[in-house]
Amino acid sequence: MTKRLYIDVHILQSVPPSNLNRDDSGTPKQAVFGGAKRARVSSQAWKRATRLAYAQDVPEAERATRTKRISELLAGRLRGTEGLSAEQADRLAAALASGLGVAKSAKKEDQSAYLLFFGKRQLDSIVGLLDGRARELAELDDKKLQEEIKKLPVAQQLSSGHPAEVALFGRMVADLPSLNVDASVQVAHALSTHAVQTEFDYYTAVDDENIEDFGAGMIGTVEFNSATLYRYATLGGHQLHENLTDTDATADTAARFVDAFTRSIPSGHQNSFAHRTLPHLVLVTLRTDQPVNLVSAYERPIQSRSGIAEESIKRLAEEVTATAETWGAAPALTLATYAPVGAAQDKAEAAFGPSMPFPQLTERVRTVVAHWLASGEVR
Known part of the structure; x- marks a missing residue:
């Protein structure tokens, strides 16, 4: 059997009023999950944002x-x-x-x-x-x-x-299968950990050269919401290596993917909302059996008037522990970056291990993948 390695990336990130990813009517995308309407950002939107972030540090000749x-x-x-x-x-x-x-x-x-x-x-x-x-x-x-x-x-x-981007995200050519490349990355739709309501921003623009009257030069509305999002992606180290064939390139690409996925954000209406934030938590779980999306931690939507992020981290910690105990699906290795999280600190440390600086986390991903490719062991 071919040895397998899945690098699961779980992220909790709060975004302020924004419209990251809209539908054909301009409304922020939504989904019903656990009986409640959630904010949603499509996998396609975040994959493109990740691909563009990844390419920023790639020489022009090596890009896709x-x-x-x-x-x-x-x-x-x-x-x-x-x-x-x-x-x-x-x-x-x-x-x-x-x-x-x-x-x-x-x-x-x-x-x-x-x-x-x-x-x-x-x-x-x-x-x-x-x-x-x-x-x-x-x-x-x-x-x-x-x-x-x-x-x-x-x-x-x-x-x-x-190039690494094609090795990561794959290529589908329906009428010419010989050109197909199996993607090594799967990305889930990001969902809010709580119920959301869409709001409307009424705005006006002034005609600077209009001295005849005091009316607005333009009037309009834009829809928005704000949310704490659970984001998930999984990278198959074995498929990435098959696509790239080079061991060093595979380890380097895996680490850089984790960095790009973490730091990227879709650009919808970014000039109007300046919504770019960094996550509260980045959790990387390395598995040799199958990838595990932990969104079920939020099937029951969080309800709070004093902040969502801390409870979201607590729920995720509980889900990691419960999944390991119930299904015997403990990760082979867990790496995490998070700020102090108040009352959830003990649960976070027990489930995720101690927090490490994010650059150290990505470097650990690099060395773990390299070691796995050389020995078949995750450590």
């Missing part, structure tokens, strides 16, 4: 991109590295893109029918297949050009050498 414009990107490289004219580059790029076997957009011939997620270095590998023959190929007629491109392993260049 998600786009329909792969032909346009290839053409840019052909103009820059092969010295082709714009017309020659566009034609050759279209031929290379066709070599992937990806369906074209019905509306725009120079775009794919769907978004592709790939590494920028993988594009360089596709261009590298030309081996200095770019000008020669660009002068061929359409039929001969397609015949020459079919001889090149274009699709294989997107099937290996994945």
Whole structure:
């Protein structure tokens, strides 16, 4: 049996009045859980925020991109590295893109029918297949050009050498399974630990140049809520290693994912609300059996008029303990970062262990993953 390692990340984070992730009518997303309406932030929104946070410290050449414009990107490289004219580059790029076997957009011939997620270095590998023959190929007629491109392993260049972002979040190409990459990360929808009500901010804007009357230049409303959110993601160390193949890269990517997921936040209406906060608690549980989402700690919504975070931490500590005792599902290792939590301190320390500075936690994730890859042991 293949050895497995699941890195579960549990986060409790309070956000002030905000609209992190809205639906098609502009309302903050919600969900009913435990019979109560909760604030919700979709997994897609937080995955994108995490991916952007992860990429901030990645060299441009090592980053990934998600786009329909792969032909346009290839053409840019052909103009820059092969010295082709714009017309020659566009034609050759279209031929290379066709070599992937990806369906074209019905509306725009120079775009794919769907978004592709790939590494920028993988594009360089596709261009590298030309081996200095770019000008020669660009002068061929359409039929001969397609015949020459079919001889090149274009699709294989997107099937290996994945950047960390693709290795983490995966790639799905429905009509070309050979390009699929199994994601090593799963992200849950963030839910408030308590019931919420949506509120409305009525705002006006003044026309600075209006000296004729005192009316507003614009009037509107924006919906918002505030919440203490339970956030959860799990990273399969074994799948990450399969995608990246390199041991050091796997350990480094795992640690950096935990950092990016923790520090990221969706940007919806951020200029209006300045909602960026840091968590009350980051709990990392490493397991070798299966991932465990602990949202059931909040199936009964918290009710309080004197703060939510402390009770949320207490509930999570109780859930960790109960899950281990009831199901025999104790983590192989637990790491945590949290501030002093008042009356919940004893329960927090018993369930999570002592708090450590967050940079130390991410470094421990790195060393634990590296050791597991080398020995199969979690310690």
